[in-house]
Amino acid sequence: MTLFLFSLFFILLGLGVPISIALGVTTIWSINNFTKVSLVIAPKIMFGAVDSFPLMAIPFFVLAGNVMSSGGISRRLVNFASSLVGTITGGLAHVSIFASMFFAAISGSSPATTAAIGAVMVPEMNKKGYDNSFSAAVVAAAGTVGVIIPPSIPMVLYAVLAGVSIGKLFLTGFGPGILMGLTMMVVAYFISKQRGYSGSEKVNLMGKIRAFKDSFFALLMPFIILGGIYGGIFTPTEAAAVAVVYGVLVGLFVYRELKVKQIPEIIFNSAVSSAVIMFLIACANLFGWLLVREMIPQQIAKTVLVLTKNPYIIMFIINIFLLILGTLINTTAAVVLVTPILVPILDQVGIDRLFMGIVMVVNLAVGMITPPVGLCLFVACNLAKISLDELSKAIFPFMIALILLIFVIAYVPSISMTLPNLLMR
Numbered sequence: 001m002t003l004f005l006f007s008l009f010f011i012l013l014g015l016g017v018p019i020s021i022a023l024g025v026t027t028i029w030s031i032n033n034f035t036k037v038s039l040v041i042a043p044k045i046m047f048g049a050v051d052s053f054p055l056m057a058i059p060f061f062v063l064a065g066n067v068m069s070s071g072g073i074s075r076r077l078v079n080f081a082s083s084l085v086g087t088i089t090g091g092l093a094h095v096s097i098f099a100s101m102f103f104a105a106i107s108g109s110s111p112a113t114t115a116a117i118g119a120v121m122v123p124e125m126n127k128k129g130y131d132n133s134f135s136a137a138v139v140a141a142a143g144t145v146g147v148i149i150p151p152s153i154p155m156v157l158y159a160v161l162a163g164v165s166i167g168k169l170f171l172t173g174f175g176p177g178i179l180m181g182l183t184m185m186v187v188a189y190f191i192s193k194q195r196g197y198s199g200s201e202k203v204n205l206m207g208k209i210r211a212f213k214d215s216f217f218a219l220l221m222p223f224i225i226l227g228g229i230y231g232g233i234f235t236p237t238e239a240a241a242v243a244v245v246y247g248v249l250v251g252l253f254v255y256r257e258l259k260v261k262q263i264p265e266i267i268f269n270s271a272v273s274s275a276v277i278m279f280l281i282a283c284a285n286l287f288g289w290l291l292v293r294e295m296i297p298q299q300i301a302k303t304v305l306v307l308t309k310n311p312y313i314i315m316f317i318i319n320i321f322l323l324i325l326g327t328l329i330n331t332t333a334a335v336v337l338v339t340p341i342l343v344p345i346l347d348q349v350g351i352d353r354l355f356m357g358i359v360m361v362v363n364l365a366v367g368m369i370t371p372p373v374g375l376c377l378f379v380a381c382n383l384a385k386i387s388l389d390e391l392s393k394a395i396f397p398f399m400i401a402l403i404l405l406i407f408v409i410a411y412v413p414s415i416s417m418t419l420p421n422l423l424m425r
Helices: 002-014 019-034 041-050 054-070 073-085 091-107 110-127 132-147 153-162 166-172 174-195 205-214 216-230 236-254 260-293 296-307 311-326 331-349 353-369 375-384 388-411 414-423
Strands: none
Touching (some): 002 019, 002 260, 002 296, 019 260, 054 153, 073 091, 073 205, 073 216, 091 132, 110 353, 132 153, 132 388, 153 166, 174 414, 296 331, 311 331, 311 353
């Protein structure tokens, strides 16, 4: 049955069937033909998968990100980032990356980060003489930190599935997220220097203070969310709801760029995005249930452990597997699909589940800028009006740098684990 299960799944994917439908059809067909279990159990398992308090954070974070995108937050973050790093060679590229790191602490989504910052920065970079494909490559690559720096929707999913603390997993994202941002800035600097992209005029102290004041309420949001979680004031799910309320208040009454008539459309779009994610979780959970029932994860773990029990080699194999998977399947689906398979292997070789969470998310984040299923690539292509082939060539230096960084993060756990070990013993 195992061979049939995975064969049918990948055949359906190859035919262009949406991944949630492919998972559901494959599982129901297999249950009906290879087991004696009644199909009545399928809707019960699917409903049980989404009937979870921690998963309520996902629609709230989606809504919060959409509210922030419409409320003038991204433009103010760009202005503040420009006052800090805009004078460096290739200044606008650095501004894009730096602003994306700030927005990542609000949105929890890489495509949302690419869209929000790219909508402001791609036209601005092109106006200043930057190559259009380079502009698109920068905002697409910078968007990857959207799921690394907390809050992060894939981290919430992994934590629920692997049975680890969402708060601790959020903390593991700061080190890798900042390191990814700095790595991309180094790549952008050398490309900009080679092409003659200069920085902007130097901003004096008063200019920086004005930019900080203008963006103060935007910068305050991550501190409210994360400070509330780690201060024990509210759970990650409650923090997501607080983020929505805060975003609406700031957009309506502080920046006054969010209009009341926009709110129904924002809610509708957020509901559609959340429904897609939740249906995917429901189908993937049914698929996972069948895997566990047939002890397929244990069989895979046994096969891997026959080859080697060295955790360093296993970590290398997992990284390569996740990198390849990230090019084929979107991040949310990959987390839900792979986590139940990896957990038995991690437990047997002594790899920390919490640490593997950030390793998995970083790998899959880089998958968002690799064809053929790189969501950040598609968003950037739409913003810059260029082809996927053209953007893929331009983003190649960033992709190589981030892939090399993945292995640094995977083999130097202190980058990720120092903060949670210090703050949440």
